Amino acid sequence: MLQQTQVKKVVDYYRRFLQKFPTLEKLAESNLQELLKMWEGLGYYARARNLRKAAKIVVSDMNGEVPTDYKTFRKLPGVGDYTAAAVQSIAFGHVHAAVDGNVKRVIARMFMLDSPVNDIKFQSLFQEKASFLLDRDQPGTFNQAMMELGAMICRPKAPLCTICPVNLFCTAFQSACQDQFPLSLKRQPIPSYYLVVAVIRRDEEILILQRPTDGLLGGLWEFPCGEIDKVEELPEDVCCRIIQDSFNLQIEVTGFLTQIKHAYTHFKTTMDIFECRYLSGEIVLEQMQDYRWVKSDQIDQYPLIGANHKFLSLV
Ligand code: SF4
Numbered sequence: 409m410l411q412q413t414q415v416k417k418v419v420d421y422y423r424r425f426l427q428k429f430p431t432l433e434k435l436a437e438s439n440l441q442e443l444l445k446m447w448e449g450l451g452y453y454a455r456a457r458n459l460r461k462a463a464k465i466v467v468s469d470m471n472g473e474v475p476t477d478y479k480t481f482r483k484l485p486g487v488g489d490y491t492a493a494a495v496q497s498i499a500f501g502h503v504h505a506a507v508d509g510n511v512k513r514v515i516a517r518m519f520m521l522d523s524p525v526n527d528i529k530f531q532s533l534f535q536e537k538a539s540f541l542l543d544r545d546q547p548g549t550f551n552q553a554m555m556e557l558g559a560m561i562c563r564p565k566a567p568l569c570t571i572c573p574v575n576l577f578c579t580a581f582q583s584a585c586q587d588q589f590p591l592s593l594k595r596q597p598i599p600s601y602y603l604v605v606a607v608i609r610r611d612e613e614i615l616i617l618q619r620p621t622d623g624l625l626g627g628l629w630e631f632p633c634g635e636i637d638k639v640e641e642l643p644e645d646v647c648c649r650i651i652q653d654s655f656n657l658q659i660e661v662t663g664f665l666t667q668i669k670h671a672y673t674h675f676k677t678t679m680d681i682f683e684c685r686y687l688s689g690e691i692v693l694e695q696m697q698d699y700r701w702v703k704s705d706q707i708d709q710y711p712l713i714g715a716n717h718k719f720l721s722l723v
Contacts, residue, residue, distance in 0.1 A: 421450055432472055435463040444627050444711035451714065453625055458486025476500045489535075498548035505538035506551040507531075510558025515541075516590030517562060517580040525590040598671075603679045604647040605633040605716075607723050608659050610686035613701035614723065615657075616710060620697045624672075627697075629710040633679065643680045651684070656692040659684040665722055670715035681719050 425446060429435040435443075438460060447456040462484040466474055475481040482492040493504035507515075512525040515537045523530035543550040561568045569581045580586040608615040608631075621627045634650030636643060644661040651659050665681040691699055702710070704723060712720065 418450070421447070432463045432467055432474075435460060436467040440621070440627050441711060445709075448628075448711045449714065449717070453628060455486055457621065457626060461485040462487065474499075476502075478502060478504060494551060497551050501546075501548055503542065503544050503547045505535065505542045505547070506555070507535050507538045508555065508558075510562075511538060511554045513564065513590050514554060514558045514562045514574075517567070517586050518574065518578045520579045520583065520585070520589060522591055524593045526592050526595075599675045601675060601677050602636045603633050603677050604636060604643050604650065605631050605679050605681045606647050606651050606659065606661075606684045607631050607665065607681065608651070608657070608684045608686050610701060612703055614704055614707065615686070615691075616700055616702060616707065616712075617655075617693075617696040618698040618700075619713075620695070625713050627711070628713045629700075630713045630716050631681075644682060647680075647682050647684065652689075654695070655689075657689040658687040660687060666719050668715065668718045670718060677715065679715060681722075 428446060429438060429443075440457065440460065443456055443460055444453060447453060450456075465484060466472060475484070476496075478492055478496050481487060481496060482489070487495075490506055490508050493506040496502040497504050497506060505511075509525065512534045515521065515534055516523075516525055518541075519537055521530075521533070521537070523533055525534070538554070541550075541554075557572070557574070561572050567586055569575050569578070569586055572578065572581070575581045578586070580589050606615075615632060616629045617632055618629050619625050619627065632651055632655060634646070634654060636646045641649075644664075647661055648659055651657050661682045662685050663683040665683050668679050668681065670677050670679065693699060700710070707720065707723070
């Protein structure tokens with residue numbers, strides 16, 4: 409469930425999204441770049457790509473009608489158990505319990521479950537308990553109520569038990585141990601990487617690259633970059649070497665722009681950004697999908713990765 413501050417942000421995106429793509433047909437025939445540009449800043453870009461893929465399938469193979477049975481809907485790109493249960497119950501009234509992190513927390517407390525909520529082994533246990541509680545007559549309303557209960561009342565810290573509508577049935581509250589639930593497995597520490605980023609200028613133009621469509625941040629654009637794994641090398645030298653090795657371009661570093669930190673879901677990065685000048689070479693793309701030499705006032709037309717936005721005003 410989204411935090412309240414994020415909800416505001418997402419609502420604006422949602423409205424713009426529906427204005428631009430009011431029907432499945434419009435979404436199916438959309439240009440991926442245009443879609444990613446609209447999504448820019450939200451993160452989770454695979455969702456945007458999957459949504460478009462799913463719209464294409466529905467339009468081309470399903471007569472433009474969203475499947476109303478769980479199994480067919482579940483097979484669409486980007487649809488997992490949670491999304492399938494939420495959509496099928498809320499949109500079509502089908503009896504499926506939607507179990508996300510908030511719902512698991514409520515269930516762990518209500519039943520005093522000592523199974524870690526983030527251990528995939530116990531997913532079916534939480535699903536089973538949620539299905540047991542599910543209101544068969546109003547599954548959509550029930551699922552929304554559970555999500556809301558987890559987000560607003562049964563919060564991760566300091567749950568508001570005294571005003572909770574289910575406190576009479578909550579074994580953790582009745583035993584005064586709601587603070588001891590849920591249990592979680594300790595997360596592995598998130599790895600950190602150190603990267604150099606090259607803002608390469610050739611006359612009035614700057615080089616940007618497009619990431620492969622089906623990977624992390626797929627389809628988005630970025631300034632060329634690479635990881636430093638040898639701490640004894642100077643970042644400026646590494647920058648030239650990486651651009652030479654990865655893209656067959658000879659450059660020189662003309663200045664240090666800034667350093668930024670950026671966290672992704674599974675790792676965090678520190679990036680040194682360098683101003684560079686193109687010297688020679690024809691670009692070769694092995695790991696990237698496409699490239700453009702663009703004027704600085706044109707960069708904004710491309711959906712850029714979030715980390716690059718942190719220093720774009722300096723470019
Ligand atoms: S009584 Fe407290 S712990 Fe139990 S479900 Fe309600 S908010 Fe959560």
